[in-house]
Amino acid sequence: LCYSPPMTIKMSQDQSYWSSINADIEAHLKQAIPIRPPLSVFEPMHHLTFSAPRNTAPALCIAACELVGGHRDEAMAAASALHLMHAATFAHENLPLTDRPSFRPTINHSFKPNIELLVPDGMVPFGFELLAKSDDPANNNSDRVLKVIVEIARAMGSNGVVEGLYKETLVGQSDGEELSDVSIGGWMRHTCKKKEGELNACGAILGGASEVEIVKLRKYGLYVGMRQGYLNRNASNEKELQKVVAELRNLALIELQHFKGHKVEAISSFINGVL
């Protein structure tokens, strides 16, 4: 990307940070979802969880927790829940329905529609279960866990991902292959920031951030998520796109100015084009 600063030296170091986060989340999920009876449920759940393309929210959630001085373990259940819910949404987004326009690229379906409808219905509550069970009364962190449940429920729910998906469907129906700028704006606002970014407030909350830090990390995630969303879309106007992406990057970095320490570099690498 033309707006990335020269960071080749730091790149491998930052990449290993994200790789270690992602490996830890995967290990946590593998333990949480073993292939066990009933196989009719756990085999597809395992498959849908690990075959879904990764999004940035889980890793950002961990990075935000570590940035504010929390331990990785404190955000691990939340990060795993975020991936589970993302994978469930991905399956439902790609479910073949009779009234659904085919503006998305078709994905490989390993299971019948009935399974790909029902199993994600179980994955979302399972994510909330992981999160609620991570509460450790000895740690006195119940309030933080409950706050995060509200955050995630809002982001996944009617004002978040679900509304975004619905808008995306409308866009797909009205414009065919092309997305108008107005519609894409609405979709971005409602979906990307939720799905891919704003949720790193969760990591901040679990890591014990102050209110000010939570606000700043929520905004950081919002800009990261929107930038990601724009980059993942085909744009009719490449120059305009690069301008918006650069703007979002600057807005994101401003939010990080408040923080000190070596973890700032790690989390800012998200927006510096390393990933």
Add this chain to the structure above:
Amino acid sequence: LCYSPPMTIKMSQDQSYWSSINADIEAHLKQAIPIRPPLSVFEPMHHLTFSAPRNTAPALCIAACELVGGHRDEAMAAASALHLMHAATFAHENLPLTDRPSFRPTINHSFKPNIELLVPDGMVPFGFELLAKSDDPANNNSDRVLKVIVEIARAMGSNGVVEGLYKETLVGQSDGEELSDVSIGGWMRHTCKKKEGELNACGAILGGASEVEIVKLRKYGLYVGMRQGYLNRNASNEKELQKVVAELRNLALIELQHFKGHKVEAISSFINGVL
């Protein structure tokens, strides 16, 4: 029902107890789900929530809370969440999918499949949100709320409703119109007890029940739920059905022997054929 004891005198009194519970849950949900923008989300959410047939879990949840000395308000968010999730499950159960056998009676669809897929996807997290938000730090009840979130997540998830629905689908596919006794047993174990009964442990937890009381009310709910499940099914052997239903009623009433006070009559009316 031939197994109901003569309770005509008490009936109207008990009915008004259940009516007042159901009216309170409905009022709570109406406030939680106003018809507001985005209408594309809240109109169908409102409709799907209030058009779904009631099941017994929400009312039992409140009754269990009151039985152990809790206040109705303490279980109201949980009861509302239970209805929301039941309504979401009902919509997905009746979603027209290409590979779905048509062994269920067809319901009226007010919205297109895409909407009836996505809006319930938002209703489930919204239920968890209502519940998590009901936490009042001043009340010091965070641990109870988190316990209930785990209960509900388990009941809705892969070991509960979702597995039950899958089994039901298999039953529908293999036997056509008729359900074999073995299959119905599996379906009962996995679905009814979860959907319609076992969840009244939630009300007990929120009302401050002891561990012993929670175990007893969970079992009570389980038997109520299974009984309800059998009664809602067409049976090939009517006599056998009545025997099973009577047995479940006795098992349920045994669990209530531990409790004292006038609320015992109220909650036991559930199994005494009043409803």
